[in-house]
Amino acid sequence: MNSRVADPVAIAEQGAGEMLMEVRNVSLSFGGVKAITDISFDIRKGEIRAIIGPNGAGKTSMLNVINGFYTPQKGEIVFRGQTRRAMKPHHAVRQGIARTFQNVALFKGMSTLDNIMAGRAVKMRRNLFWQMLWHGPALAEEIEHRAAVEEIIDFLEIQHIRRTPVGKLPYGLQKRVELGRALAMEPSLLLLDEPMAGMNLEEKEDMSRFILDVNRQRGTTIALIEHDMGVVMDLSDRVVVLDYGKKIADGVPDAVKSNQAVIDAYLGVAH
Numbered sequence: 598m599n600s601r602v603a604d605p606v607a608i609a610e611q612g613a614g615e616m617l618m619e620v621r622n623v624s625l626s627f628g629g630v631k632a633i634t635d636i637s638f639d640i641r642k643g644e645i646r647a648i649i650g651p652n653g654a655g656k657t658s659m660l661n662v663i664n665g666f667y668t669p670q671k672g673e674i675v676f677r678g679q680t681r682r683a684m685k686p687h688h689a690v691r692q693g694i695a696r697t698f699q700n701v702a703l704f705k706g707m708s709t710l711d712n713i714m715a716g717r718a719v720k721m722r723r724n725l726f727w728q729m730l731w732h733g734p735a736l737a738e739e740i741e742h743r744a745a746v747e748e749i750i751d752f753l754e755i756q757h758i759r760r761t762p763v764g765k766l767p768y769g770l771q772k773r774v775e776l777g778r779a780l781a782m783e784p785s786l787l788l789l790d791e792p793m794a795g796m797n798l799e800e801k802e803d804m805s806r807f808i809l810d811v812n813r814q815r816g817t818t819i820a821l822i823e824h825d826m827g828v829v830m831d832l833s834d835r836v837v838v839l840d841y842g843k844k845i846a847d848g849v850p851d852a853v854k855s856n857q858a859v860i861d862a863y864l865g866v867a868h
């Protein structure tokens with residue numbers, strides 16, 4: 598499945614990829630706890646970038662920094678050429694960063710269609726007043742958004758559950774709807790927080806296929822945290838490895854897999 602990283606030409610091309618995000622010397626503490634210490638790495642346009650590491654390594658904290666949920670005490674993020682130190686999550690969304698969560702965060706009583714439509718709200722230009730009038734530009738815009746949402750529903754093969762309240766769906770399908778809602782924002786960077794967590798093998802295979810399709814067919818850049826090593830190594834173009842809040846490795850999956858510091862971290866070798 599991991600044909601991309603085995604191909605040296607593909608690796609060379611990835612190396613030449615245009616920069617989308619740069620994380621520069623970021624440090625984050627909670628009181629006395631150092632969650633992230635002086636971490637730098639980049640995310641290139643069009644790649645699937647994984648952030649991995651043992652429990653407590655700082656992965657979620659890093660995702661929350663990228664997403665604007667946490668402001669690091671040190672360092673900065675450069676996204677699409679713009680440098681920032683502090684940013685709110687809704688600004689991240691406006692700038693084109695969307696995310697899914699470790700535990701599904703959908704409106705459980707609402708249908709699949711309405712949940713994905715809610716993700717679309719960020720793209721809407723007409724305000725509530727126009728939408729209430731329901732004619733002219735507001736109507737045209739509604740039709741345009743609806744078409745975009747229907748296209749995502751087809752893409753994710755969830756036509757059969759479009760009217761079902763998401764709370765009634767099996768977990769794997771809920772995760773797929775959440776992916777659909779993030780895609781509705783048409784992000785230039787999609788953050789996936791443990792997309793396979795709690796899934797059975799079949800659901801994992803489905804989700805892997807959709808993540809690859811989102812990346813290849815829609816051209817969306819993806820950064821993900823995932824505990825399932827098989828999935829990470831199969832899906833990712835490049836992997837950054839954290840341990841105790843520090844970066845210990847960064848590279849293509851094959852190089853990371855054979856890195857001694859990474860092997861030691863996962864085996865729990867004392868520092």
Ligand SMILES: Nc1ncnc2c1ncn2[C@@H]1O[C@H](COP(=O)(O)OP(=O)(O)OP(=O)(O)O)[C@@H](O)[C@H]1O
Binds near residue numbers: 651656
């Ligand atoms: N809100 C918080 N308040 C205090 N400490 C925190 C907070 N969030 C994370 N930490 C601490 O920061 C460190 C990194 O945690 P983080 O959740 O980022 O790691 P992780 O790699 O995502 O772990 P896991 O794989 O277990 O989810 C841990 O020591 C954790 O206890």
